[in-house]
Amino acid sequence: MRASEPITLEHVPCCICGAVDGAPVGVGEDFEYHTSAQSFLAVRCPSCDLIYLDPRPSLASLPVIYPDDYHAFMFDEEQFGIVHKVRSRLEARRLLRAGRGLPADAHVLDVGCGDGFHLDLLRKHGPSGWFLHGVDTDERAAAAAGRRGLDVEVGSVEQSRIAPGSIDLALCIQTIEHVADPVTVLRSIGNLLKPGGRLYLITDNTGSPDFRLTKGRHWGGYHFPRHWNLFNKASLRKLAEASGMEVITLSTTTSPVNWTYSVRNMLVDWNAPSWLVNRFSLKAAPALAVFTAFDTMFTLIGRGALLRAILGRPR
Amino acid sequence: MSDRTAPVVVIGGGIAGLLAAHELARHGVAANVYEAGPRIAGMAATHTDEDGFSYDVGAHFVTNRFMAALGMRAACRTLPRYGEVVRLGPDRHPLYPIGLLGVPRFVRSAIWEKVRRPKRDLLVAADRFRRDFGRALADEVALPLLEAWSGLPADELSSSVIDKLPTSLAKTIWLRAAQRITRRAVMIGYCKEEPSATGVFHVYPEGGIAAICGHVADGLASPVQVSSPAERIYTDGERVIGARIAGQEIETSTVISTLPINRLSQLVEGTDRLDRFRRFQFRGLVLVNLKLTGRQLLPEVIVWTPKGFPYFRVTEASLAMPWIAPEGKTMILCEFGAQPGDDVWSLSDEAIIERCLSTIGPMIAGVRERFIGASVLRQPLGYPVFALDYEPDRASLATEGTGIAGLHSVGRNGEFDHILMEDTFWRLRRRIPGIAQEHLKATHDHHVMSRPR
Ligand SMILES: Cc1cc2nc3c(=O)[nH]c(=O)nc-3n(C[C@H](O)[C@H](O)[C@H](O)COP(=O)(O)OP(=O)(O)OC[C@H]3O[C@@H](n4cnc5c(N)ncnc54)[C@H](O)[C@@H]3O)c2cc1C
Ligand SMILES: [Zn+2]
Numbered sequence: 124m125r126a127s128e129p130i131t132l133e134h135v136p137c138c139i140c141g142a143v144d145g146a147p148v149g150v151g152e153d154f155e156y157h158t159s160a161q162s163f164l165a166v167r168c169p170s171c172d173l174i175y176l177d178p179r180p181s182l183a184s185l186p187v188i189y190p191d192d193y194h195a196f197m198f199d200e201e202q203f204g205i206v207h208k209v210r211s212r213l214e215a216r217r218l219l220r221a222g223r224g225l226p227a228d229a230h231v232l233d234v235g236c237g238d239g240f241h242l243d244l245l246r247k248h249g250p251s252g253w254f255l256h257g258v259d260t261d262e263r264a265a266a267a268a269g270r271r272g273l274d275v276e277v278g279s280v281e282q283s284r285i286a287p288g289s290i291d292l293a294l295c296i297q298t299i300e301h302v303a304d305p306v307t308v309l310r311s312i313g314n315l316l317k318p319g320g321r322l323y324l325i326t327d328n329t330g331s332p333d334f335r336l337t338k339g340r341h342w343g344g345y346h347f348p349r350h351w352n353l354f355n356k357a358s359l360r361k362l363a364e365a366s367g368m369e370v371i372t373l374s375t376t377t378s379p380v381n382w383t384y385s386v387r388n389m390l391v392d393w394n395a396p397s398w399l400v401n402r403f404s405l406k407a408a409p410a411l412a413v414f415t416a417f418d419t420m421f422t423l424i425g426r427g428a429l430l431r432a433i434l435g436r437p438r
Numbered sequence: 439m440s441d442r443t444a445p446v447v448v449i450g451g452g453i454a455g456l457l458a459a460h461e462l463a464r465h466g467v468a469a470n471v472y473e474a475g476p477r478i479a480g481m482a483a484t485h486t487d488e489d490g491f492s493y494d495v496g497a498h499f500v501t502n503r504f505m506a507a508l509g510m511r512a513a514c515r516t517l518p519r520y521g522e523v524v525r526l527g528p529d530r531h532p533l534y535p536i537g538l539l540g541v542p543r544f545v546r547s548a549i550w551e552k553v554r555r556p557k558r559d560l561l562v563a564a565d566r567f568r569r570d571f572g573r574a575l576a577d578e579v580a581l582p583l584l585e586a587w588s589g590l591p592a593d594e595l596s597s598s599v600i601d602k603l604p605t606s607l608a609k610t611i612w613l614r615a616a617q618r619i620t621r622r623a624v625m626i627g628y629c630k631e632e633p634s635a636t637g638v639f640h641v642y643p644e645g646g647i648a649a650i651c652g653h654v655a656d657g658l659a660s661p662v663q664v665s666s667p668a669e670r671i672y673t674d675g676e677r678v679i680g681a682r683i684a685g686q687e688i689e690t691s692t693v694i695s696t697l698p699i700n701r702l703s704q705l706v707e708g709t710d711r712l713d714r715f716r717r718f719q720f721r722g723l724v725l726v727n728l729k730l731t732g733r734q735l736l737p738e739v740i741v742w743t744p745k746g747f748p749y750f751r752v753t754e755a756s757l758a759m760p761w762i763a764p765e766g767k768t769m770i771l772c773e774f775g776a777q778p779g780d781d782v783w784s785l786s787d788e789a790i791i792e793r794c795l796s797t798i799g800p801m802i803a804g805v806r807e808r809f810i811g812a813s814v815l816r817q818p819l820g821y822p823v824f825a826l827d828y829e830p831d832r833a834s835l836a837t838e839g840t841g842i843a844g845l846h847s848v849g850r851n852g853e854f855d856h857i858l859m860e861d862t863f864w865r866l867r868r869r870i871p872g873i874a875q876e877h878l879k880a881t882h883d884h885h886v887m888s889r890p891r
Contacts, residue, residue, distance in 0.1 A: 129512065134464060134509075136464070143461075143867075144868060144871050146864075146867075147864070149637070150637055150638065159512065161512045162502050162512075163506060164506040178507075339636065339637045392620070393620055
């Protein structure tokens, strides 16, 4: 299912305000998986500051743009070694912080749970009484999560069979940028939350310096053509508002991934030798370490690589 | 007066008309595109001949950004190189623009001019060019070229002819370096509306530039109506109320015209507001494609010839697009500025081909032995002429439009601006939301008052 299979594209409006007058910001290709010969255009909505792909792959092309070796389906310890260990430790800490104050029998839902990495962390490090649920639209991801013994539903959160008003904490970690209609997804999550329940959301930050430096083509956060909507603080607020969610906190957090991939994409694009390209990947501990340190500085001034929002369902 | 569902009337099936309909559809506004001729594409036509050569109306270059915006990048090839040089003499072809810095007398006079002349608005092209580039460079290179593609002396031209997105010197050098590193024809200051960047480079669609029009037309809900010339546009003095297309009266509150603005003003009835655009002039071009044996006959893709040649520019597009000519052969395009009816325009094909062959010798040795054949295209709408005479009217067209509600003049000829297809696209993208909104409002309200914009 590689490049040979052409993908179909469709034009889309801004998912927040419906405008169609996006101005060009970046143009690039699938530097990571080479799933098509297309180039993709990232545009900025002049009124919302949302960055989105227009045109973008149609839903029918999803199986092509998410190939079988897509990393969200297989982030395992065996392949990723030390990186897996460090990331697990860091993310467990972040998740537990997000879940602080929840009752001992809380229901936690991971929307776009992929192979169940985060749920697995909560199972290992969180209170044993928590009920853990996951949804993911991709069967292969859900199957991988199932293999870990997690309860994962295949499908969209909009059509989930989870009871409305039953969730204490929803996670939406690097998922919102992949979905076709973020407003509907956030609304649906809102419906599943208990009154006063919270949504912990992480997504790539277009207010970051790595975006500013590499937005023309190589920015890792584009993840062409799989990230369809990308936010900064302002547009995320607008999204929350449009979805009927309340912003409780909005900050940024550190990640080396976009920095690393921005460099990697540039090297790939410019035909650099593979030994050099391979210095920059999710398996390359030194690059990840350096960029983590680097991005930590930007996080201190509120411009880390990832946005972190806690959204609430208004009572 | 206007029907509730009356679609927008789009006049012209060139790239501008097609893109206008494409953008309108995104707003849920129906549009009909009417083309006078038997086929679409207009100035973006592509010709293919039996010898295996293909060429556009002049050499056309587009960017990966524009093609990605239309979703047709996968159907394009990347250009490995692109460059422009200025011929200053035999074997003297400095790269435009940075190579000109290597010419001491240009640099000296440019610095002198900067020091001597206060920085103020200069309205005449000749003055502005001399101030900005220095007298030597202006007089030897820039002004002769400007005059060739304007057909007027530079002191009768407006300085607004150079109001482009400026690309700084440092950026130009950086982009040239990127061209080397990436082995792609990184765009340098080609587009007015959106900036250059290392990731924006020239590409070319399979099937030629006309394929872009085909792609956009295929995506439209209703097919372009060919052989349907617009004959009249009716107004009530303030706003559009209808049009006559191929003898048929059509009610509409919105007309988007891609016609040359001077032509449009002749079609409009019920107002004299567009009369001031009638005297706008376009400079025509005679385009001679010489088919020759050999390759790499020119030092760069484009060679500007400010003096010593009857044409102002020669282009060897196959340096950038090897596939447009059969292997071992090439095509050299010679562009003459001309006016319909003038001496150059009226030359027979044989005579103008002969004029090319007899003058290009200093640039291409043995051209007669190489000669396979030639084609001649006469394009009356080459360049809008920025005459000082009507500059205030040109400026008002750019800022205020036609002055008639519901009548929008777009595209290179409609806006009377020296823009490329991609510029037209981004401009339309910014303009269409307002046009769509106005149209929806007008069609839902039978008693609309005029809203001057
Ligand atoms: C030498 C040269 C080189 C160029 N190089 C480039 C380049 O490298 N890159 C680039 O992007 N652009 C380039 N351009 C510009 C580009 O060709 C034009 O901007 C573009 O093709 C113009 O499209 P349009 O739709 O505005 O006008 P047109 O293509 O002229 O379309 C207008 C259409 O209206 C039709 N028409 C006329 N009268 C009527 C009527 N009464 N009713 C209905 N229809 C009518 C015509 O038949 C025509 O099809 C170049 C132009 C020239 C001259
Ligand atoms: Zn918007």
